[in-house]
Amino acid sequence: MAYSKDLIDHYENPRNVGSFDKNAQNIGTGLVGAPACGDVMKLQIKVNDNGVIEEARFKTFGCGSAIASSSLVTEWLKGKTIEEATTIKNSEIAEHLALPPVKIHCSVLAEDAIKAAIADYKAKKTSVR
Numbered sequence: 001m002a003y004s005k006d007l008i009d010h011y012e013n014p015r016n017v018g019s020f021d022k023n024a025q026n027i028g029t030g031l032v033g034a035p036a037c038g039d040v041m042k043l044q045i046k047v048n049d050n051g052v053i054e055e056a057r058f059k060t061f062g063c064g065s066a067i068a069s070s071s072l073v074t075e076w077l078k079g080k081t082i083e084e085a086t087t088i089k090n091s092e093i094a095e096h097l098a099l100p101p102v103k104i105h106c107s108v109l110a111e112d113a114i115k116a117a118i119a120d121y122k123a124k125k126t127s128v129r
Ligand code: FES
Pocket: 034, 036, 037, 038, 039, 062, 063, 064, 065, 066, 103, 105, 106, 109
């Protein structure tokens, strides 16, 4: 199976690996698992007062396609508003990385992780009020 250059690049040089303090009010944390394979992805967003994502970090315990998908979305998330971030679709990730059909669920994991991180951030915000 031939993997795309972008996919191999993100796998070999993953961007934004790491963690933020999950208890901080401006951090949203998404932790999701793929039932099909057991891989786990943690994605965190740091949101400023204007609702713009300043930075994103990830840690993925999973396959190369999951690592590449999460690395790619940390780049895409930076500079986006929360609303814009919700529109990122797994199909865009899969297309950008040219994922083969058996690896589509790896990009679904990244979309799920974004949604979970946003939900966590929003839940924290409402609990403060
Ligand atoms: Fe399951 Fe990639 S094989 S996330």
